[in-house]
Amino acid sequence: MSTDLHQTGLNNSSNGKNEDNVLAKVDGRLQAFRLSSDVLRDISERLTQDMLRGLGRHTHHNAPVKMLPTFVRATPDGTEKGDFLALDLGGTNFRVMYVRVNQDQQTVVKMDHQIYEIPAEIMTGTGEKLFDHIAACLGSFLDKQRLKELVLPLGFTFSFPCEQLEIDKSVLIRWTKGFNCSGVEGRDVVQLLREAVHRRGDYEIGSVAMVNDTVGTMMSCGYKDQSCEIGMIIGTGTNACYMEEMVNVKRVEGEGGRMCVNTEWGGFGDDGSLRDIQTEVDLEVDRSSINPGVHIFEKMISGMYLGEIVRLLLLRMTEDHTLFNGQASEQLRTQNAFLTKFISEIEEEGCGEDNTKRILSELGLQWSPADLRAVRLICDTVSSRSARLCAAALAALANRIRTNRGLDHLRTTVGVDGTVYKKHPTFSAELRSVVQDVAPQCRLDFLVSEDGSGKGAAMVTAVAQRLAAQSHLVNDSDEDK
Template sequence: MLPTFIRETTDRTEKGDFLALDLGGTNLRVFRVRLTEEEQKKPKLDIEQWPISKKIKEGTGEQLFDHIVDRLIEFLDSQNLKGQTLPLGFSFSFPCEQKQIDQSILLCWSKDFNCSGVEGEDVVKLLKEAIHRRGSYDIGSVAMVNDTVSTMMSCGYWDRSCEIGMIIGTGTNACYMEKMKNVEYMDGEDGLMCINTEWGGFGDDGSLEDILTEFDKGVDNTFENRGEHIFEKMISGMYLGEIVRLVLIKLTEEKLLFKGEAFAALLTPGKFETRFISEIEEPDSGLENAQQILAKLNLKWDLVDARVVRLVCDTISSHSACLFAAALATIANRIRLNRELDYLKTAVGVDGTVYKSHPTFRNKLQKAVPTLAPKCDIKFLESDESSGVGAAMAMAVLQRLAQ
C-alpha cells in the first residue's frame, strides 16, 4: 500500500534530473529521467540494461545489492554524473510490506530469486549499505515503489483516468486505487489509497484448487518455491513454456504427437521456452516457426505435429489471457461497486514482455474483459519504459511536495 498523495498530486509540473533502478524478474535496468514542465513533453530517457544471472539470483543478498550498485556506478560514469548526487526512484517487483516511501520490507522472493539474507529486511537499507561499501559515490533521497505502481504512475502522467497498474511479463501483479474507508489497516476515510494486490500469490491458500490442471500442478512441482505464487505460475511468462511442454508430453504419452516417442527435449524442464509460444503464434509465419523450433529441439515431427503444437500454444496463451481478464475484471468490478457507480470508466496501465511481445495476447485479453466486467469501460494504456519513469515520477512528486 502506498499513500495516494504521490499519484493524486502528479500535476505534470514536476521537473528535474532523476535516477531510477528497476529490478525485475529477468533484467536490471538503470535510468536517467529528465522531466520538464513543458506540456505534452515526453521525459528524456537514458537507459542501460543487464540480464541477471542465475548465480546472482541464488547468491547472497550482499552479492545482489553489490551487483546492483556496480551497474549503477557504471551507468553514472557513462552519463558523466560523477560527483553529482541525484534523487533515486527504485522499482522493486517483489512482495514487500511498504512502511514508508523509503522503507520496504521484503516478505518473500518470487519468480526464481532466492538470495539469502534479504527476506524480512528493508531493501532500501540494503541498497544504501551497498552504496556505502563502494564509497566513491552517493545517492540522494530514495523513493521505493512496486513495478505495478510505477506502471500506473507512468501511464497516469499522460492519462489521469489511469487507476490500475498491471504487469504481464516474467511474473505478474497489479495495483489499483481504493477508497480509504475500505482499507481496514489504515485510519481515516478520506481520499484514496494505492493497493498493491500481489495477485501472483492468489491461490497459495488452496482457493484455486478447483481450477488447477494437472499441468499447473506439474509446474508447481518443478520449481523450488512449491506451493507459492500459484496464480503467477498459471499465467505468467516464466512458466507458460513449461506448461506447454507438459501438455506436449501428455499428448505424446497418449500417442497423439511425435508417434508416441518422448524425446530428450520434451523431458527436460525449461527446454521449451516461453518465447517459442510467441514465435509459433505469429499469424503469418507461425507454422513455419513451429517447424523450425521442433527441428531445433531434435524432435521427429510431421506437419500434423506442427499444427497440433501450434494449437497447444494458442490454447495455453488463451487460457492465460482469460485468467488475466478475470483478475482485472474483479478489480474493475470492485472499484465500481465500492464507488456505488452504475457504470465505471477507467484505464489500466500495462507493462511486461508477454503483453508487449506476444502477437495475439493483448487482443485475447481485451476481448475477454468486457464479458467479465460488462458495466466497466476499461481503456488499456501500454507503458513506455514505465518502471523507470514511474519510479522517477514518484521521486519527482515527493521532491516537489517537499519544496
Template sequence: MNEDAIPPDTLAKVQKHLERFHLSLEKLQEVSARLEEDMIRGLGKHTHHRAPVKMLPSFVRATPDGTEKGDFLALDLGGTNFRVLHVRVLEEEQKMLKMDSQICTIPQEIMLGTGEQLFSHIASCLGDFLECQNLKEQILPLGFTFSFPCEQKEIDKSFLIRWTKGFNCSGVEGKDVVKLLREAIHKRGDYDLGSVAMVNDTVGTMMSCGYKDQSCEIGMIIGTGTNACYMEEMKNVERVEGEEGRMCINTEWGGFGDDGSLKDIQTEFDVVVDKTSINPGVHIFEKMISGMYLGEIVRLLLVRLTQDELLFKGQTSEALLSAGRFETKFISDIEETDSGVENTQNILTELGLKWDQVDVHVVHLVCDTISSRSAHLCAAALATVANRIRVNRGLDHLKTTVGVDGTVYRKHPYFSKKLQATVRLLAPDCDITFLVSEDGSGKGAAMVTAVSQRLALQSRLLEDSEEEEEDK
C-alpha cells in the same frame, strides 16, 4: 490455423485432453468473484495475515496530474544487473525524458556476500554515474525499484522480507533497504541523495503511463510473473491510518489460489508444474498465467499426447522429455499469423521430433489453448479490479486506463486482443483503455518520486497558509 487439417477422430481425442483448459464465461465470473473476496481479506486489518492475495499498501497516494517537473534519479534492482537512470520531467511539453542510463552487473560473490558489500557496490556505481553526468554537486531525489518481497512502512521505508532470484546477502532480511543504501552513500561522503521513494515495478508501470494519460489508475504486468496494482479508497485500506483520499495497492495477485481456492480449475498439468517448481504451493494463479510456466504446461501436454500416440507417431525425444526445454517464446512463434507453420516445423525439428503436417496443427492447437486460458484468467482478474474501482466510487460507468507491461502481453500475437475482449464481457460497465508502459521500473520510479515530491510541497504550502491564517 485450420482445425480441419486434423482428422476428426484425432481432433476429438486431442480436445478431450484440452477440455479442462477451456473456461466458460460463468466459470470466469466465479473466479473473478473469488478474487474480489480475497482482495477484501487482504485489505482487512484482522484478515490480512491469512490472505493469499496480500494487497500491500504502496504509500503512493496519487497519480500524476501533469504539473510534475524537474530532474530525478532512478535505481532499478531486480536481478543480476541493475540500472541507474537520470530522468527529466518537462511540464510544458508533458514529457518524461530519459537523459541517460547505465547498466551495472552484480558479481556472484556480491549476490552471496554481505549486505554491506552489496549496498557499497550499488553506491559506488551510482557515484560513477553521477560523476559521468556531472550531477555529483546536485542533490537529486531518487526512485528505487527493488523487486524483492518487502514490507513497506512508508514511501521511503521498506523492509526486505526475504531474498529471491539467487540473491542471499547476509544482514539485509528484516532491515530497511533505504536506510542501508543511505548508509552506504554516507560512508563514501562524495555525494548525497534527496528524498527516496521505494517503488514496486507494477506501481512503476502504472505511474509511467499515468503521466501520458492521467486516467491511468491500474498497473498490470504479465511477463515472467504476473501482478497488478490499482488506486484504492483510503477508507478501505485498514492497515494504514487515515480515511481521506486514495492509495495505490500492490495486489500481489500471483498468490491468488494459494489457499486452494482454484483447485477446481487446476488441471493435472498445472499440479505437476507447481510440484516441480522451486516454490511448490505458492503463486498458483501466476503458474497458470505467466511466462515462466506457460511453455512447461505446453511441454507436459505434448508429452502426454505423444504417449497416447496422438502426436509424432508416439515417438518423444530427449529434448521434449526435458523440463524447461519448451520455451514460452515458442508459443508466440508458433501462433504467429504468417510464419507460424514454418516456425512450428523449425521448433519441432530443433526439439529432435519427427513431425508431419497434422502434428504441426495439433501443436498449434495446444499452444492456442494454453495462451488463451492465460489471457482469459488474466482478464477475469483485471475485471475484478476495474469493477471494484467502479463500485468503490459509486459509478454506473467507469472510464479508466491500464498501464501494461511484460513479455507475454507485448510479444504474443493475440494475447492482448483476447484479454481485452474477455474483460469487456466480464466488466461491461467499464470502458478500459490499454497503454503499454515505457520503462515502468525506470521512468515510472522517477515519476513516483516526482508525485510524492509534489504532494509533500502541496502539504507544506497548506501548512504555511494555515500558519499565516493563525498569525493574522
C-alpha cells in the same frame, strides 16, 4: 526430418479422416482448459473476496492475495517536473538512470543510464559491502553525468520481498534470487543506502521513493494518461496494482484520499480456491516447480510456465499415441525444453506453420500434417486460457474501483507491461474482449508502459514531491490564519 502421411500409402481421403480424428482427440483433452464466461465471472468474484481479505487489518496475514500498501497516494496530474535519479536493483546487475520530467511537453525522458554488475562475492557478503558497492557505482554515474554537485531525488526499485512502511521506508523480509547479504533482512533498505552514501561523503541524494515494478508501470503510463489507475504486468511473472480508497486500506492510518495497492495477485489460489479449474497438467507444473503450492495463479498464466504447460500436454498426448506416432524425443521429455516464445511463434499469422515445423524439428520430433494442426490448437488453447484468466482478474480490479466510487459505469486506463502481453500475436486482443464481457460496466483502455523501473520510478518520486509541496502550502496557509 518430417514424416509425410502420404508416404505411408494413405490416400487423401483417409489422410483427411486421420487428421480429423487426431484433432477430435486433442480437442477432447483440451476441454478442461476452456473456461466459460460464467466460470470467469465466478473467478473474478473469488478474487474480489480475496482482495477484501488482503485489505483487512486482521485477515491480511493469512490472505493469499497480499494487497500490500505502497504509500503511493496519487497518480500523476501532468504538473510534475524536474530531474531525478532512478535505481533498479533486482538481480546480478543493477541499473542507474537519469530521468527528466518535462511539464510543458508532458514527457518523461530517460536522459542516460548505466548497468553495473554485482560480483558474486558481494551478493553473499555483508550488507554494508553491498550498499557500499551500490553507492560507489551511483557516485561513478554522477561523475560521468557531471551531476555530483546536485542533490537529486531518487526512485528506488528494489525487487525483493519487502514490507513497505512509508514511501521512503521499506524493510527487507527475505533475500531471493541468489542474494544472501548479512545484516539486511529486517532492516530498512533506504536507510542502508543513505548510510552508504554518507560514508562516501562526496555526494548527496535527495528524497527517496521506494517503487514496486507494477506501480512503476502504472505511473510511467500515468503521466501520458491521467486516467491510468491500474498497472499490470504479464510477462515471466504476473502482478497488478490499482488505486484503492484509503478508508479501505485498514493496515495504514488515515482515511482520506487514495493509495495504490500492490495486489500480488500471483498468489491467488494458494489456499486451494482455484483447485476446481486446475488441470492435471497444472498440478504437475506446480509439483515440479521450485516453489510448490505457491503462486498458483501465476503458474496458470505467466510466461515462465506457459511453455511447460504446452510441453506436458504434447508429451502426454504422444505417450498415449495421439501425436507424433507415439514417438517422444529426449528434448520433449526435458523440463522447460518447450519455450514460451515458441507459442507466439507457432500462433504467428502467416508464418506459424513454418515456425511450427522448425520448432518441432529442433525438438527432435517427426511430425505429420495432423500433428502440426494439433500443436497449433494446443498452443492457442493454453494462451487463450491465460488471457481469459488474466481478464477475469483485471475485471475484478476494475469493478472494485467502480463500486468504490458508486459509479454505474467506469472508464479508466490500464498501464501494462510484460513480454506475454507485448509479444503474443492475439493475447492482448482476447484480454480486452474478455474484460468487456466479464465487466460490461467498465471500459478499459490499455497503454503499454515504457520503462516502468526507470521512468515510472521517477514519476513516483515526482508525485511524492508534488504532494509534499502541496501539503507544505496548506500547512503554511493554516499557520497564516
